[in-house]
Every structure is written in structure tokens, then in C-alpha cells.
Amino acid sequence: MGKLDFITQEIEELKSSGLYNIIRVIGSSQGPWTIVDGKKVLNMCSNNYLGFAAHPDLKKKAIEAIELYGVGPAAVRSIAGTMELHNILEEKLAKFKRTEAALSLQAGLIANLSTIPALVPSQEDIIFSDELNHASIIDGIRLSKAKRVIYKHLDMNSLENALKENEGRRKLIISDGVFSMDGDVAPLPDLVVLAEKYDALLMVDDAHGEGVLGSHGRGIANHFGLDGKVDVEIGTLSKAFGVVGGFVAGSKKLIEFLKQKARPFLFSSATTPADVAAVIAAVDILENDDTLVKKLWDNAKYFKEKMKDAGFDTGRSKTPITPVMLGEAKRAQEFSKKLFKEGIFAQSIGYPTVPKGKARIRVMISAAHSKEDIEFALEKFTKAGKQLGVI
Numbered sequence: 001m002g003k004l005d006f007i008t009q010e011i012e013e014l015k016s017s018g019l020y021n022i023i024r025v026i027g028s029s030q031g032p033w034t035i036v037d038g039k040k041v042l043n044m045c046s047n048n049y050l051g052f053a054a055h056p057d058l059k060k061k062a063i064e065a066i067e068l069y070g071v072g073p074a075a076v077r078s079i080a081g082t083m084e085l086h087n088i089l090e091e092k093l094a095k096f097k098r099t100e101a102a103l104s105l106q107a108g109l110i111a112n113l114s115t116i117p118a119l120v121p122s123q124e125d126i127i128f129s130d131e132l133n134h135a136s137i138i139d140g141i142r143l144s145k146a147k148r149v150i151y152k153h154l155d156m157n158s159l160e161n162a163l164k165e166n167e168g169r170r171k172l173i174i175s176d177g178v179f180s181m182d183g184d185v186a187p188l189p190d191l192v193v194l195a196e197k198y199d200a201l202l203m204v205d206d207a208h209g210e211g212v213l214g215s216h217g218r219g220i221a222n223h224f225g226l227d228g229k230v231d232v233e234i235g236t237l238s239k240a241f242g243v244v245g246g247f248v249a250g251s252k253k254l255i256e257f258l259k260q261k262a263r264p265f266l267f268s269s270a271t272t273p274a275d276v277a278a279v280i281a282a283v284d285i286l287e288n289d290d291t292l293v294k295k296l297w298d299n300a301k302y303f304k305e306k307m308k309d310a311g312f313d314t315g316r317s318k319t320p321i322t323p324v325m326l327g328e329a330k331r332a333q334e335f336s337k338k339l340f341k342e343g344i345f346a347q348s349i350g351y352p353t354v355p356k357g358k359a360r361i362r363v364m365i366s367a368a369h370s371k372e373d374i375e376f377a378l379e380k381f382t383k384a385g386k387q388l389g390v391i
């Protein structure tokens, strides 16, 4: 017996249950058509909602920033890594999100790990979390010693009962805004009311809402007419914004506090000038023009409607995220492989990203897709669906 035999065994288990990740390699910029494993295919699974990942304005600003500021920040934000660009981005993000202030971080995941343990660190505190919250929220919760109560997905009775039954020094309710695997949306007006009634802080992770929901893609709070009513808004710069990074938006007080307390801000280096400059360009485009957001929704509505007409189960999505429900992970993997042969890149997703038996292909529609692209995808999904007996 070798010391690493457990790894061999666990890998075998993943493979036999269809849960082994097949990692494909991208050989071009991210676009509607992308080179994947050496083959040019229609990209239906990147989070490039608005086509910003290779947008000419973003590329230009990134290159200019490298010329001016170099490639690395060479420090954490709190020592020598806060560049002018970070402050410009944070002002623009706050304005975009209609909050008093914002703090940019290295990733959306990092934004959750930064915020949760800082706000509710102690075992006297209590966290109320939706059962389908994103893994990075779960990991943020794990970094805190607070008591945790998991409420039923989107179920406000379940949350209210939990709030009635559990007291704590500080209370924090956390929900995804748009749930990343199903595309359904948190009932934000009810969450705001309950947070107020039970004197709890409300934190919403808007990773799939920014660039998508609300006027000009300002996100879930704006979508519900609740600008500034969410205590802590978490965001990512890695999805619709097209680059990489994360942020927190909220009151000046909150952001001042996180700059003192958030461990990833204090102990991990800042984002690079190129990344920050590119995100600034993305925010500027969105502030000035909502054409891409509208195109995204047109594309998504069309695709979803046609998939339903073809007989696919596209779940409960209310957003451009379109899950194609396939049941067992092996079937989803097989479907994905078939699509790839036909020129469609759409990865399968299984446990633990989604519950067991709820494997799927999660289609991510982009504003960069043309009508012909979408027709092509519909044709290939239908063909594969028939061959595999899904429809």
C-alpha cells in the first residue's frame, strides 16, 4: 500500500460515476466561436455574458495600463499595492451599483471569504444561508465561527422561522442573487423586509446578476428597485465584466471596516493594473450604453423558448442561464461529448456543483452570439437530444 493509494481510489470512483472533470483547453480568446482542444467550436458555456472577455476597448485599456503601471502590484493593498487605478475602479463600481462605496478584490470567491468572517466572526454570531448558495459563500461561512442555519431554497417561511428561533449577537442573512446553476432569482424584496424585521444584516452575492439584471446591468438590487437597501452586495468582475476579480459594494462604513479586517485584502496581493484598467473600461461601457444587456436578454429568451418547444427541460431559470436538465452525470457527460463532436462547446455539470441526479448542461448565452449561432446550437442540441433519447 502506498501513501497515495487513496487518491487512485477516489479518482477511480469519480471516473466510474461520470463525475471526473474533463478539462478542455482554450486556444484562442473567448468569443462566440472559440478554439477548444484545437477545434473551433461554438462556445455555449463561458460566463462571457456581454462579450467583454475580448472586447477591443478592454484590451486597449489593459495594454495602456501595462505601459503606464507595469504588470504587477508588487504588494498587498494595505502596504504598497493600492494603485490609482484601484481607487478609480472602486469609485466607478460604487456609482454603477448605486452604493456609497465599493472595495475591489482578487475574485468573487475572495469577496465572500473576505466579508463573511469579518462581519460575523464569533460563535455568538449567527448566519442564515440559502441551501443552494454558491460554494464560495459556503467556504466563507466555514471561515467564521458563527452558528449557521441553512434555510430552504428561496423559502421565506423557512427563513423567517429560522430567524424567530435563533438569536445571536450579530445576524447575517446570505443569499445568491441569481443562483448560478439554476438561473432562478432570490426574492429580494422579501429578504429586505425580513432582514429589517429581525434586525439582521443582508448580504447578496450578485455574481450572475451584474451585467444582466436591472437597468444597464446594475444587478439585482436595481432590478427590484432596491438600490442601496442591501447591506452587503458581493460581485464578481470575472463574469459579465469579462476580466477577473471581485468586489463588495455597500456603505462607506462597511468598506472602511473591510479594508481593516478582510484577510484576503490584507494578506494577498492586489489585482494587476491590466485587470483593473480593463474592468474600468467595462463599467464605462455599461454606464453609457445598455445595448449589449438588451441583446443578451433577446438571445436568451429566444434560445430558451426554442429549447422548450423542442421538448427540453430547462428548469426554473428566470435569467439567461439555461440549464438543460439531464439527470445522471454520465448521461450529461455523454451529451456534452456528442455536442462537442458536432461543434458545440457546452460542458456538463454534476455533483457536487449540483445535487446528485440533477446533472445538466448549463448553457450560457452571450450578447456576442449571433442569431445564426443560436440557430446552429438549437439544431445540434435537438440532434443530440434525439440521439440520446432526451427528447
Ligand SMILES: *Cc1c(COP(=O)(O)O)cnc(C)c1O
Binding pocket: 107, 108, 109, 110, 134, 136, 137, 176, 180, 205, 206, 207, 208, 236, 237, 238, 239, 244, 245, 246
Ligand atoms: C462565479 C461565482 C463566484 C465566484 O466568482 P469568481 O470571480 O470567479 O471568483 C462567486 N459567487 C457566485 C454566486 C458565483 O456564481
